Amino acid sequence: MFRLLCAALAMCAAAQAFADQDVSLVIENHRFVPAELRVAAGQKIRIVVDNRDATPEEFESQKLRAEKVIPGKSKGVVMVGPLKPGQYSFYGEFNEKTAQGVLIAE
């Protein structure tokens, strides 16, 4: 469900500056492309989510403890990690049947 993630925008900006690795994720036709992201374990990861659909999507993952609404035709940033090696599923809460993905930390 939607809720505010950061107490202040300044905190988000500061967190972004400390990412060790950037990865890109596209939302198109209510699917994640690629559906599988590989990242380094033990690092702070900045996922730049480019929503190319006209409708909003919510990136959500219980395992990553992340959720972020990305309006249509815009980009959003999701910070995760450092992660233990493993698989972390994520999905689009607004289009859960099609928008499914997994982040693999190794």
Ligand SMILES: [Cu+2]
């Ligand atoms: Cu949610």
